[in-house]
Amino acid sequence: xxxxxxxxxxxxxxxxxxxxxxxxxxxxxxxxxxxxxxxxxxxxxxxxxxxxxxxxxxxxxxxxxxxxxxxxxxxxxxxxxxxxxxxxxxxxxxxxxxxxxxxxxxxxxxxxxxxxxxxxxxxxxxxxxxxxxxxxxxxxxxxxxxxxxxxxxxxxxxxxxxxxxxxxxxxxxxxxxxxxxxxxxxxxxxxxxxxxxxxxxxxxxxxxxxxxxxxxxxxxxxxxxxxxxxxxxxxxxxxxxxxxxxxxxxxxxxxxxxxxxxxxxxxxxxxxxxxxxxxxxxxxxxxxxxxxxxxxxxxxxxxxxxxxxxxxxxxxxxxxxxxxxxxxxxxxxxxxxxxxxxxxxxxxxxxxxxxxxxxxxxxxxxxxxxxxx
Amino acid sequence: xxxxxxxxxxxxxxxxxxxxxxxxxxxxxxxxxxxxxxxxxxxxxxxxxxxxxxxxxxxxxxxxxxxxxxxxxxxxxxxxxxxxxxxxxxxxxxxxxxxxxxxxxxxxxxxxxxxxxxxxxxxxxxxxxxxxxxxxxxxxxxxxxxxxxxxxxxxxxxxxxxxxxxxxxxxxxxxxxxxxxxxxxxxxxxxxxxxxxxxxxxxxxxxxxxxxxxxxxxxxxxxxxxxxxxxxxxxxxxxxxxxxxxxxxxxxxxxxxxxxxxxxxxxxxxxxxxxxxxxxxxxxxxxxxxxxxxxxxxxxxxxxxxxxxxxxxxxxxxxxxxxxxxxxxxxxxxxxxxxxxxxxxxxxxxxxxxxxxxxxxxxxxxxxxxxxx
Numbered sequence: 001x002x003x004x005x006x007x008x009x010x011x012x013x014x015x016x017x018x019x020x021x022x023x024x025x026x027x028x029x030x031x032x033x034x035x036x037x038x039x040x041x042x043x044x045x046x047x048x049x050x051x052x053x054x055x056x057x058x059x060x061x062x063x064x065x066x067x068x069x070x071x072x073x074x075x076x077x078x079x080x081x082x083x084x085x086x087x088x089x090x091x092x093x094x095x096x097x098x099x100x101x102x103x104x105x106x107x108x109x110x111x112x113x114x115x116x117x118x119x120x121x122x123x124x125x126x127x128x129x130x131x132x133x134x135x136x137x138x139x140x141x142x143x144x145x146x147x148x149x150x151x152x153x154x155x156x157x158x159x160x161x162x163x164x165x166x167x168x169x170x171x172x173x174x175x176x177x178x179x180x181x182x183x184x185x186x187x188x189x190x191x192x193x194x195x196x197x198x199x200x201x202x203x204x205x206x207x208x209x210x211x212x213x214x215x216x217x218x219x220x221x222x223x224x225x226x227x228x229x230x231x232x233x234x235x236x237x238x239x240x241x242x243x244x245x246x247x248x249x250x251x252x253x254x255x256x257x258x259x260x261x262x263x264x265x266x267x268x269x270x271x272x273x274x275x276x277x278x279x280x281x282x283x284x285x286x287x288x289x290x291x292x293x294x295x296x297x298x299x300x301x302x303x304x305x306x307x308x309x310x311x312x313x314x315x316x317x318x319x320x321x322x323x324x325x326x327x328x329x330x331x332x333x334x335x336x337x338x339x340x341x342x343x344x345x346x347x348x349x350x351x352x353x354x355x356x357x358x359x360x361x362x363x364x365x366x367x368x369x370x371x372x373x
Numbered sequence: 374x375x376x377x378x379x380x381x382x383x384x385x386x387x388x389x390x391x392x393x394x395x396x397x398x399x400x401x402x403x404x405x406x407x408x409x410x411x412x413x414x415x416x417x418x419x420x421x422x423x424x425x426x427x428x429x430x431x432x433x434x435x436x437x438x439x440x441x442x443x444x445x446x447x448x449x450x451x452x453x454x455x456x457x458x459x460x461x462x463x464x465x466x467x468x469x470x471x472x473x474x475x476x477x478x479x480x481x482x483x484x485x486x487x488x489x490x491x492x493x494x495x496x497x498x499x500x501x502x503x504x505x506x507x508x509x510x511x512x513x514x515x516x517x518x519x520x521x522x523x524x525x526x527x528x529x530x531x532x533x534x535x536x537x538x539x540x541x542x543x544x545x546x547x548x549x550x551x552x553x554x555x556x557x558x559x560x561x562x563x564x565x566x567x568x569x570x571x572x573x574x575x576x577x578x579x580x581x582x583x584x585x586x587x588x589x590x591x592x593x594x595x596x597x598x599x600x601x602x603x604x605x606x607x608x609x610x611x612x613x614x615x616x617x618x619x620x621x622x623x624x625x626x627x628x629x630x631x632x633x634x635x636x637x638x639x640x641x642x643x644x645x646x647x648x649x650x651x652x653x654x655x656x657x658x659x660x661x662x663x664x665x666x667x668x669x670x671x672x673x674x675x676x677x678x679x680x681x682x683x684x685x686x687x688x689x690x691x692x693x694x695x696x697x698x699x700x701x702x703x704x705x706x707x708x709x710x711x712x713x714x715x716x717x718x719x720x721x722x723x724x725x726x727x728x729x730x731x732x733x734x735x736x737x738x739x740x741x742x743x744x745x746x
Contacts, residue, residue, distance in 0.1 A: 045701040070669070070694040078672050078690060085687045109636045296443070299451050321414065321443040328701050347452060369643065372475040 002212040004143055004185035005029065005246040006265065014352050016236060016263035019353040022244055024090040025183055026082065027057055028114065029192040029312070030350060031244065032260045034251065034342045035060045037094060040069070041085040042272055045332040046339070047085045047092040049080055053337060054308065055343035057089045059296035060268040063135050063145075064096035068118050068125070072118040072138040080140030092268070093141035093189075094133040095174075098150045098249075111166065129173035133186075137178060144211065146174040148189040150248075151218040155282050161192035164202045168193045173208060178251035181216075185212035187246060193218055194227055196234050214239045216264075220255065228255070232262040239263075254371055260349055272342050276334035282341045286370045287335040290316055290322045290334070309333075374583040377516055377558035379404065379638065385726050389636035392726040395617055397456065397463040397515040398556055400430055403494060403723055404617065407624065407634045407715045408433045408465060408641040413442070414458040417646055419712070420704040421460045427681065428716035429708060431463040433641040436470035436508050436518075438584075440497070440712045441491050443678040453513030465560075466514035467642070468505040468547075471622075472525045482522070483540065502546035506559075510551060516586065519547040521562040521620075524591040524724055533566035537575045540564045548582060558585035560619060564592055567600055569607050576611035588619040589637075593628065600729040601628070605635040612636075616629075626655065626718055626742060629737050633722055645715050649707035652696040655714045659743045661709070664696045679715035 003025055010019040020031040032327035034083045036043045036051065039062045040075025043051060051059065056059060063083060066072060078084040099115045100107055105151060107116035146169040151160050171188050175309055188206040192198030206214065216235060218229035232247070237244055244265045250256065251269020279291030283303040288295075290302060302319065310319070310333040322330025335338045345365075352361035376398055384394040395402040397675060409416045409424065411432045424432065434454060441443060454464055465688040471563040473487045486501025486650050501559045505520035511664055524533050542562050542693075543679020553557045561579040565571030570627035579587065589608060592601045605620070622631065632640060645655060652664030656676040663667075663675060674684035675692065681693070683706040695703025725734035 040698045040700055041691070042700050042702040045705070047702065047705070068688070069698060074670060074690065077670065081644065084688075084691055088689075297447060297450065315451065317443070317447065318414070318457055318459075325413045325442060327413055327415050328704060329415040329420065331701060332418070332420070332705075352407075 001181065002185055003182050004212050005242070006213075006242065008242070010353060012358055013356065015187065015261040017260045017353050017358055017359045018263060018265060019350055020244075020264070020265060022058075022090075024027040024058070026088060026090040026142055029058045029090055031265040032256075032346055032349060033266055034256060035264065035347045036339050037062075037153060037268055037270045038063050038085070041075070041081060043335075044277065045273075045328065046089060048085070048089075049337070050309075051087075052089065053249040054340040055347060059087065059089065060092045061139070061141065062096070063093050063139070064099035064127075066139060067127070067135050068098060068120055068257065076138040076140070082140060084125055089138075089140040090143070090316060091266065092143035092266075093136045093139055094248075094255060095136070095145045095147040096127050097132065097148045099150055100217065109337045111169075113147075117219055123245065124292065126322055128176045129170040133174045134176035135182065140184070142184065144174075144178055144186045145183050145215065146186060146188050148191060148217055149220065151191050151193045153194065153218070153221045153223045155193050157195055157198070159192075160195055161198055161280060164191040164193070164198055168202065168205045171209065175211070178183050183186060187211060187213040187215050189215045189217040189248070190239070191218050192235075194231060197201060198232060198292070199235045200238060203235055205239055207238070211243070213244040213246060215281055217248050220250045227259075229258055230345045232259065232264070250341065253369060254341070254366065256342070256345065257349060257365060260353075261362065264299065272338035273335050276338040277331045279320070279334065281334060282338050284341075284365070284368050290315070290320050292320075305345075306337065306341070307344075308337050310337040310340075341372060348353075376554060376556055376619070377585050379586075379615065381615070383726060386729065388634040388635045388731055390726050390731055391636065391638060392619075392723055393637070393638060395431075395463075395693060397431070399461060399515055401465040402431045402463055403438040404638040405719055405722060406431060406628075406639055407691065407719045408609075409712050410435075410641055410646060411458070411460075412643070412644045413438050414448070414454060416708075416712075417650065418701065418708045421458070422460075423682075423709060424460075424712070427564065427713040428720060429712060430461070431465065431466060432460065434466045434514065435469070436466050436505060436512070437469035437471065437500075437514060439506050440469060440500070441493055449513070450509040452704065454514060463516070464512075465516035465619075466509045466512055466518060467621075468509070468518040468520040469500050470505065470521045473500055474522055474525075484542075484724060486520075503544040504552045506547045506550035510557065513557070515557065517547075517551055517557050517559045518588065519544045519559060519561050520591055522566060523594065524564050524566045526567065526591070526594045526596045528566050530568055530571070533568055534571055535566075537564040537566070537571055539678055541575065541578045541700040544582065548584070560584060560586040560588050561603050562588045562621070563608060563612070564591050565608075566603060567596060572604060573611060574609045576608055580613055584616070586617040586619060588621050591620050594624045597603070598631075600627065602631055602635065605632065605637070609636040614704070624715065626715070627739065629715070629718065630722060630738060634724075634731065636733065645711035646708050649711040650704040652693070654707060654709065655711050657714075657738070657741050661689070665693075665694050668693045675710055677712065679714070680717075681710050683710040683713075733741040
């Protein structure tokens with residue numbers, strides 16, 4: 001039996017959205033779900049208990065970072081990543097591919113894998129499909145992502161095709177490295193850039209491997225939003241209905257809703273936590289740049305309608321003071337708010353699917369948020 | 374009726390230690406007590422709820438820092454410091470004197486007060502006894518400290534005498550600025566450096582003002598520990614028994630115990646929180662420099678006998694990883710541990726006084742800690 005299985009509770013009649021339960025070795029996750037990012041075995045500034053309290057039961061962590069520091073062998077000796085970081089919820093690990101390819105001139109790609117220099121100490125390192133998978137086996141994540149190339153945008157057809165085909169060959173090597181287990185599930189990644197025929201080719205090849213889940217990569221990498229939605233429109237229907245679908249690196253509120261409507265079950269993004277530490281809050285009514293001088297004397301919460309710990313107890317003026325003074329507690333309060341905002345948004349989205357109100361919910365949300373659509 | 378009153382529950386028979394309850398407008402504090410420092414309206418990295426959970430019910434905050442940023446008038450408009458920072462426990466504010474005098478060449482002392490340049494933007498600023506007191510009135514702290522000069526060490530007799538006499542003249546101006554209220558209590562500060570006759574003169578003058586509490590300043594400023602203990606030996610008996618006694622800026626475990634045995638009721642220090650963020654833990658068995666390589670593969674807690682959140686859930690290896698990676702959560706876990714260590718130490722000290730076991734407790738603690746005494 002596969003480690004990870006999606007139970008579909010309901011299919012929306014007017015959109016491609018699905019309401020589901022993702023069963024993992026570390027608990028059941030209601031889908032569609034947004035996964036906070038815990039790059040270095042910690043979701044920056046917040047505790048596991050706080051994550052649970054704000055409704056996050058599944059996080060993403062980064063193979064590249066943990067491989068370099070503290071090292072996957074150390075985490076294995078600690079009893080795996082869950083135990084190391086005191087997190088009993090589900091964990092998805094990326095493959096390190098995205099980070100390695102982002103190194104630009106510091107990396108060299110061959111059929112075997114990618115040679116690169118560590119951003120920490122400049123040391124020469126190597127990641128391959130086998131190695132990236134072995135690292136994730138050592139980490140013990142519930143979902144292991146295949147080692148792929150996240151094709152940049154823009155990229156010409158020839159490069160995109162070559163890259164997607166290599167990604168597929170690499171996926172087969174990942175699958176050989178991670179035999180089917182009840183503890184870890186391998187997800188394949190559909191690439192193909194913004195080319196419909198290449199996306200189709202990639203989706204067809206990859207789904208033939210009958211993996212426990214599928215991701216869409218190479219999106220939200222600088223292309224116009226409408227282009228991403230179009231890729232989702234023609235690619236998602238090629239993926240098997242019964243398997244979870246994960247849109248990598250997507251986390252703005254509008255993209256989450258548009259993704260769900262196109263049949264996506266899982267999302268992750270550093271955006272909410274990153275902008276939080278910089279003093280920008282996400283709210284139902286648009287972004288609030290708390291560090292702006294206009295909030296210096298504002299003793300109201302970030303969002304008066306928000307039920308998070310931050311909004312229940314602290315004012316914009318106080319949080320602005322903390323952020324200006326570079327106080328850790330400011331980063332914490334902002335992170336809690338933004339993560340609560342997205343987990344709460346996904347909860348409302350699930351509720352809307354359950355009540356056959358998703359398009360209406362979308363319309364109201366976009367109006368409140370101030371999106372011009 | 375005074376805002377702050379000490380109820381003495383028991384006097385130790387073999388030492389000068391006292392067990393008490395400090396009644397404040399924001400709750401009762403068991404004494405002797407260690408106060409964590411929340412410089413900029415936050416005890417760095419931890420929440421008010423975490424402070425309460427680890428046993429801290431009274432904190433110190435800094436007039437100098439809050440005056441410069443975000444400004445005491447803003448905090449007053451927020452409803453006072455307690456409301457601004459969501460802390461319903463007691464707050465003692467220092468007067469800003471220590472920070473201003475520490476500025477060295479950037480400040481100029483006159484009888485009127487101290488002119489100085491802000492460390493934030495270089496702007497010209499002025500603090501006087503009246504101004505420092507008015508700021509603390511705006512902040513609404515439970516205990517207001519008099520604006521004094523913390524005489525440096527070493528300092529010659531002539532300078533020390535002149536400085537202590539000015540501190541006394543300033544104290545009278547502070548008292549005129551803060552009339553007796555039920556909301557805020559003014560504490561005077563005994564100075565006089567390491568000179569017995571000057572300490573006596575200062576203590577006699579200051580106690581004649583019949584203030585709700587007295588502090589000892591100008592100690593733990595670089596002098597040998599034995600010298601500080603000697604000053605306590607001859608100064609503390611000059612202070613009225615019924616009033617709380619506060620030893621400013623002291624927070625190492627041995628100094629806390631030695632201070633209690635000499636009749637001190639209150640302490641504060643940035644040490645536990647500062648070294649925490651740098652990766653050094655205080656434990657019953659001495660310091661543990663968690664960031665050292667020797668702990669890279671150590672999957673035991675910082676202190677296996679410790680009951681704090683950090684030690685109950687995280688290993689030295691994990692915390693070391695977080696500190697090396699400069700992760701906020703590492704600072705948080707270390708801060709929680711160190712503050713828990715000191716609040717727990719004071720709890721044990723109070724228990725020892727209650728059970729007539731303070732000298733024995735001291736002996737055992739020093740043996741465990743590895744002090745050579």
